[in-house]
Each structure stands twice: as structure tokens, then as C-alpha cells.
Amino acid sequence: MATDIPTIKLESGALIPTLGYGTGTAWFKKPGDQGIDQATVGAVTFAIKSGYRHLDGAEAYGTETELGIAIKESGVKREELFVTSKVEKGIDDIQKAIDATLERLQLDYVDFYEAYLIHSPFFARNDNDLQSKWAEMEKAQQAGKARAIGVSNFLQPHLEAILKTARIKPSVNQIEYHPYLQHGDLLTMDKRLGIVVEGYGPLTPLTRAKGGPVDELVARLARKYSVSEGSVLLRWSVDRGVVTITTSGKEERIKEFLDVLKFKLTEDEVAEISKLGEQKHYRAWWKSKFAADDRS
Template sequence: MTGIPSITLNSGHSIPTLGYGTGTAWFKKGDENVVDRECVEAIKTAIRLGYTHLDGAEVYKTETELGLAIKESGVDRSKLFITTKVNNNIKDIPGAIRASLKKLQLDYVDLYLIHSPFFATSDTDHQTAWREMEAVHKAGLAKSIGVSNYLPAHLSAILQTCTITPANNQIEFHPYLQHPGLLEFHKEHGIATSAYGPLTAVTKGAPGPVDGVLEGLAAKYGVSGAEVCLRWCVDQGVVAITTSGKEQRLKDYLRISSFKLTPEEIKQISDEGAKKHYRGFWTNKFDKDDRS
């Protein structure tokens, strides 16, 4: 993707810092076997526009659509970075990834994640699951392995016994949920951070204290507040995963390659964002005021 930087994971593989997600807007509530052609076409549009990082998950029920879009796009597999996640079939990770790969029509994924830590009732549960993730990696089914929605306590359990450190933790991250302690933990252990819900400050979390800052920076750089939010992530070395079914909006998001926030501007957004707390996902698992 021209102008969109990549970062190198601890596995040695590079991950583009802007990704197209196939959850949220495309999350399938009905029969998984019924193909959503609108979703397929939206993913193909994203690929055509230059999105090479595509993010899926077992629980989204859109792996079949993602696989069809990849195949129909005609883009060489080696040019794409594909992520998927295990959730429902966490008790059989090797079986889960093989089922996902069949739906994706792929031989491997670039990144395979445990979707959440909430299946576990003990450190041993985390460690057992992670051993299966390591086996999947060693079998060549996933080039990199990681987690999602994990907190330091969950990561610490894995780090006690792992032979492969998680490459990535995908978390809800935006100006109103900044996780300073968690991000510091990631840096200490060489774990990359990916953000889902990076536009929350201008969508679910609006109105709020960052509105004026985002408006001013959007005017300065000739972009939208959403694009400023994406750049705020990328300029901190955080991978941003977003989505849309609208081609123009996807084109606009690519404009984040045209500008870079100054350290002062990043801090300004962060400082204003810290004045409000908002969590848009997994609200049934965290207390209302929990900033973990």
C-alpha cells in the first residue's frame, strides 16, 4: 500500500499498519453458509484500492466471503497479509485453523490470533491454548501467532511457559481507551499492538473532548477527523484496523499516507482523550470504568 508503513513483528514478518476489517459492519448474524455477496464485493473493492492487510475471524462468519474476495481479486497471495482468529473452537486450535483455512481457500494465514482471553479459568488454560498456537505456527499454518483483547495478567501467563512470544495483541484502542499500562507491557516484551475500533472517538464515542482537536487537525491537513484518528494510531506504531462498505470512505482513509502528526499533536489528542473514558466492545466483560 503506497505510503502506508509496515512494522516488523517479533516473528520477523512485516504487517501493514492499516488494515481492512471484515467484522463489525459485516458481522454475519444468520446462516454462515449463505454467502454475502455485498461483503465479498466490498472486500474486493478494498483490495483494488490498495488495502493489502485483511482482518477476519472465525466468529465473524465471513471467512468464506474473505476467501472468495481474495480469489476473485486476482491479487497474488504473497502480496496480501491475512489475519484470522479462533474463538468458538478454542478447545481444538489445530482443527479450528484448518477449518478457517478451508473457508479462506488458503494454505496459511499471516497472523493467527486467539480472539479473547475469556475462555480461560486459569493460567494453565492460557498456557495449554498457547502450546497449540505454537504447534500451528510450527506446522506452517500461520506465519505469526498472537492474541486479542488480552491484558498483562493473561499475557504474563503465556510468557511463563511459551517458546514463541505472541507477535501481536489486537485490542480496542482509540483516544478514549488508550491502555497506557498495557502498551508499555507490549513494548517491554516486543509485542506489537493492533487497534480495532480506532474511529470510536468520532463514531460511538462522540461528542467528546477530542472533537475540537480533531476538527482543527483535519482542517490543517485537509482530511477528516476519522483519518486523524487513524494517523494517531499509526504514528504511535499501532496497526489500525477499520472497515467500511463505502468506496469513497475507503479511498479517504488511504489519505493517511499524505500527512504525519507531530509529537505535539499526538500528545494533544492523547491528553484530551484521557479526559473521557469510553469502551465500545466487550462491555459485558469489563466494569464500566475499567481502563485496562
């Protein structure tokens, strides 16, 4: 089942689908988990067959092996997929880490659509650490192991540090993004530099921060467009120009989220959700790393 998910062109030339299926959150493996999780394989395979072409993985999720199996079992040509992975645990040896990632994904080479991200900036003791690891990322791209490289969970100071010495600019910055965490100047900086913003946790106002100022409006718009409230939040993120990553273990939800392709919010509706969202601040992930009042 093919779908026409819109794409955004990265500076590397790759076309990244604006809606992606993530293999973290719902599928994240706990330390010590062994063996193949067939539920993960089944869900990712179903997502691909339903029309998702952007698959978001990471070394830290522990699901790269399942993702690789699902890609094989889906029957969809590899060149039709945009597969992302991220390095975190293997940050001390990025070249070794990406080789291990490719082995788990069962990919003999990294093609035009592969993106490789530094998962977080928190390993760094200072700017030199960030800059040296970014140089290693550049080597991975120059060696043909990754056709695009980027960062995840980087705020403005982290980006400014690596850009001082970078030869290759990050293609993407993947961050938690929803009405209660809009990041303000960070998005402006990313867009000015030609860095595409990817957002994870788009359903946070429904799943973790229910009872907030956007609830009533989102419910009303869901009725107006005959879609779920989750689809409204996904559409808001996409309409803000953010590549949006979502996930679910339920087949009906996986299909339901594709409803974002069937409608578009008006500019006023997007602006109203944004304005209401600014009345509440909520960060679902990396709370211990960012200040509780972080609004950057």
C-alpha cells in the same frame, strides 16, 4: 492500484502493514445467516484493489468464506497480502479450527504473512487454560499452519499468564484502541516485550462516543490537513506506533481512509489528542467482560 502503506517488522520476520481493512463490525454475520454475502465480497475486493494489503478476519465474524473469495477475485498475488484470522468458537480444538479457517479462506497453505490469533481470553477458567491453549497455538505455527501467532483482547494479566510457559512469544496483541481507550501500561508492556499492538475501533470517538473532549481538536486538525476527521483519528493511532484496523461498507470511505498516507501529525498534536482523550473513558466492545471503569 498499489499504495505504499508503511510496515512494521514482527519478531517472526513478517512485515505487517500499519493500516488494515477489517471484515468484522460492518460485515459481521448474525447467527443463522446463510449463503455468501456478495456485499462483503465486493467491499473487500474493492479494498484490496484500492491498495489495502492487510486483511483482518476471524472465525467469529462469519466472513472468512467471503474474504477468501475476495482474495481470489482481487487478482492480487497472495504473497503480497497479510491475512489475519482468529479462533474463538473453535478454541477447544485449535488444530481443527485453523484447518477449517484455511478451507474457508481457500488457502492451501499458510504462508509467511499469515497471522493466527486467539480472539479473546474469556474462555479461560484459570491460567492453566490460557497456557494450554497457547501451547496449541504454538503447535499450529510449528506445523507450518501459521507463520505468526498472537492474541486479541488480552490485558496484562492474560499476557503474563501465557508468557510463564510460552516457547513462542505472541507476535501481536490486537485490542480496542482509540483516544478514549489508550490502555496505559499495557502498551508499555507489549512494546517492551517486542509484541506489536494492533488497534481496532479507531473511529470510536466519532462513531460511538461523539461529544467528547477530542472533538474540537480533531475537527480543527481535519481542516488543517484537508482530510476527514476519521483520517485524523487513524493517523493518531498510526503515529502512536499502533497497527490500525478500520472498516467501512462505503467505497468512498474505504478510499478516504488511505488519506492517512498523505500527512503526518506533529508530535505535539499527537500528544494533545492523547492528553484530551485521557479525560474520557469509553469501551465500545466486550463491555460485559471488562469492568466499566477499566483503564488498563
